Amino acid sequence: xxxxxxxxxxxxxxxxxxxxxxxxxxxxxxxxxxxxxxxxxxxxxxxxxxxxxxx
Numbered sequence: 001x002x003x004x005x006x007x008x009x010x011x012x013x014x015x016x017x018x019x020x021x022x023x024x025x026x027x028x029x030x031x032x033x034x035x036x037x038x039x040x041x042x043x044x045x046x047x048x049x050x051x052x053x054x055x
Contacts, residue, residue, distance in 0.1 A: 030054060 025033075030050035034042040039053045 025051075 027047040027050065030047060031042060033054040034045070034050050037054060039045075039050075042050060042053070045053065
């Protein structure tokens with residue numbers, strides 16, 4: 001059915017590729033911005049909470 005060079009992509013592989021292609025700052029980048037702004041409690045915040053805090 002397939003040739004010698006058949007490549008299959010698993011569901012987890014597709015999800016990982018989709019995740020890598022997302023745009024926007026990383027959690028580390030958001031943390032650095034929050035630190036620069038003096039946001040309290042930033043070490044316990046999720047990525048979404050950091051994004052909201054730095055605006």
